[in-house]
């Protein structure tokens with residue numbers, strides 16, 4: 001039987017103003033990195049598209065390193081058509097500078113009111129291209145109304161599941177080894193995976209996807 005193919009995104013993206021200054025966020029990529037390892041262990045042929053991160057390559061078929069949201073979009077567009085299971089855990093930067101200068105701008109010349117624009121929404125773009133049988137899982141990192149916002153994303157981006165992360169508590173979420181995770185499912189309420197190390201939560205998430213969605217493919 002042909003192996004199922006899984007595409008995972010992880011990490012932040014960097015949106016550069018010039019050659020040394022950028023907009024980003026504190027995501028470490030650890031959650032998605034553990035998910036990619038767990039997906040490979042589950043027997044899925046897995047590619048991890050990883051934004052700037054100190055992590056080594058994951059133990060999956062391929063780790064592709066990208067910098068910006070645009071790079072991540074282009075990699076994902078090239079892989080999505082052959083993907084059975086998409087898990088987008090990347091904390092993609094929401095905005096980027098309209099203008100990027102190739103060299104380092106001198107301090108005195110920095111534009112103090114730079115124009116920003118939205119980055120492309122990778123998951124929403126892929127979701128519009130989805131074909132029958134593909135499983136799409138998104139993430140929602142929120143500080144308040146966590147489940148409500150996650151349910152909104154499930155609808156807006158036409159997903160099968162949103163992994164809601166509460167990033168309000170100290171020591172959980174961004175850059176930590178621990179997380180708190182609740183799954184929001186289409187028409188099937190929520191499943192609380194609880195608090196714990198990201199490695200364990202990644203294993204639980206992949207196990208849940210295998211049991212709930214892959215069995216019916």
Ligand code: C5P
Pocket residue numbers: 009069088089090091092093094119120121122123124137138139140141153
């Ligand atoms: O940013 P937002 O909270 O809407 O992110 C929800 C989901 O969409 C996450 O799975 C994230 O990886 C994905 N996303 C994306 N491209 C963006 C923003 C978010 O793929 N530009």
